[in-house]
Amino acid sequence: MSIEARKQALKYLFSQVAEPLGYRLTTNDWLLNFCLEQEAKNEEKLGIPYCPCQMLTRDREHDMKLVCPCIPFHRKHYDAMKRCWCGLFVHKDVVDESKLRQIPAKEV
Amino acid sequence: MKKVKMYTLSYCPWCMKTKEFFRENKIPFEFVDYDLVSEEEQEKIQDEIQKLGGDGGFPFVIIDRSVIQGYNPEEYAKALGLKK
Numbered sequence: 001m002s003i004e005a006r007k008q009a010l011k012y013l014f015s016q017v018a019e020p021l022g023y024r025l026t027t028n029d030w031l032l033n034f035c036l037e038q039e040a041k042n043e044e045k046l047g048i049p050y051c052p053c054q055m056l057t058r059d060r061e062h063d064m065k066l067v068c069p070c071i072p073f074h075r076k077h078y079d080a081m082k083r084c085w086c087g088l089f090v091h092k093d094v095v096d097e098s099k100l101r102q103i104p105a106k107e108v
Numbered sequence: 109m110k111k112v113k114m115y116t117l118s119y120c121p122w123c124m125k126t127k128e129f130f131r132e133n134k135i136p137f138e139f140v141d142y143d144l145v146s147e148e149e150q151e152k153i154q155d156e157i158q159k160l161g162g163d164g165g166f167p168f169v170i171i172d173r174s175v176i177q178g179y180n181p182e183e184y185a186k187a188l189g190l191k192k
Contacts, residue, residue: 055164102178
């Protein structure tokens with residue numbers, strides 16, 4: 001499967017997983033395409049669509065919490081930011097996502 | 109001139125934006141793309157980030173003694189003493 005086809009498949013799968021968690025995909029087309037592409041490439045290289053914005057350590061327990069969509073493992077943090085760390089997912093309550101910022105977990 | 113160092117990923121959108129911010133403001137900076145260095149070097153970076161209070165989210169920016177995790181142009185400008 002090409003990277004482009006896998007991006008579209010991940011987009012569909014991710015939206016299905018995120019929706020019941022209260023999140024939707026970003027409306028920022030550049031960010032959406034960029035993140036999906038990096039995740040499709042991570043999947044091709046590493047076998048898993050890891051988050052493209054967080055540190056992989058080769059510790060399986062740690063790294064599995066960074067498989068996209070990683071919302072369930074970072075619920076308190078992401079609910080406070082109203083987005084995931086990458087911004088690929090945005091809380092459904094948010095009207096203007098351009099105002100959302102990355103906030104370190106220790107600050108929420 | 110304040111010393112700027114950052115840890116980034118070569119494929120992270122917000123790391124790209126962060127580098128853009130410093131380039132646009134003509135602020136020299138050093139960066140290390142975590143995913144492009146050896147496993148040994150990655151372990152050293154993990155330790156350093158942890159000691160500085162980071163939790164693994166990139167970008168991780170150090171401006172002199174200020175540590176800013178995440179893409180945050182307002183905080184970068186504040187730490188650099190840039191006028192808005």
